[in-house]
Amino acid sequence: xxxxxxxxxxxxxxxxxxxxxxxxxxxxxxxxxxxxxxxxxxxxxxxxxxxxxxxxxxxxxxxxxxxxxxxxxxxxxxxxxxxxxxxxxxxxxxxxxxxxxxxxxxxxxxxxxxxxxxxxxxxxxxxxxxxxxxxxxxxxxxxxxxxxxxxxxxxxxxxxxxxxxxxxxxxxxxxxxxxxxxxxxxxxxxxxxxxxxxxxxx
Numbered sequence: 164x165x166x167x168x169x170x171x172x173x174x175x176x177x178x179x180x181x182x183x184x185x186x187x188x189x190x191x192x193x194x195x196x197x198x199x200x201x202x203x204x205x206x207x208x209x210x211x212x213x214x215x216x217x218x219x220x221x222x223x224x225x226x227x228x229x230x231x232x233x234x235x236x237x238x239x240x241x242x243x244x245x246x247x248x249x250x251x252x253x254x255x256x257x258x259x260x261x262x263x264x265x266x267x268x269x270x271x272x273x274x275x276x277x278x279x280x281x282x283x284x285x286x287x288x289x290x291x292x293x294x295x296x297x298x299x300x301x302x303x304x305x306x307x308x309x310x311x312x313x314x315x316x317x318x319x320x321x322x323x324x325x326x327x328x329x330x331x332x333x334x335x336x337x338x339x340x341x342x343x344x345x346x347x348x349x350x351x352x353x354x355x356x357x358x359x360x361x362x363x364x365x
Contacts, residue, residue, distance in 0.1 A: 214321055215324055223356050224301045236282055236333075243261065243273060245273075249262065268321065285335050289332050290312055292316055293307045295308050
């Protein structure tokens with residue numbers, strides 16, 4: 164796999180897997196990742212995602228620097244397919260308001276990442292959905308707690324505001340990555356994320 168040199172504002176990066184295997188879970192070394200001791204995955208019907216306090220959805224370094232990622236990077240996209248009895252309303256800032264009928268106001272949300280682009284020379288892209296990010300540092304941007312690695316996961320959410328992040332990483336090696344104000348990193352795999360606000364109304 165030929166390395167692609169990239170200098171200047173960059174998107175999220177992930178270390179290269181030298182065995183040429185698909186990238187491992189991209190949050191394996193994330194200190195903000197929480198372990199669930201009860202083996203009940205977050206976002207399941209038994210453990211719905213809790214609401215968060217009001218904030219702005221974090222942007223990837225590309226978004227913070229108001230520049231487009233190079234075409235070798237994947238492009239995350241998030242849509243929501245309404246479940247029976249739900250009303251899904253897009254908001255002006257790219258999020259969604261979801262109203263419907265659910266037990267104690269808990270809603271089953273069908274997230275859709277199928278419109279994500281892989282990158283123009285990539286062979287595949289890996290998905291990771293997470294919630295509860297608290298880090299707005301463009302040099303780290305830890306994603307919070309992951310809840311799914313599926314392309315189109317079904318997740319349960321309690322009423323309130325939620326900030327859902329989709330991080331995607333492909334198999335394109337980037338030889339050198341420099342984000343503004345951050346140290347040079349490399350080699351790396353091209354990655355990017357999209358985070359949106361979802362408001363659940365009972």
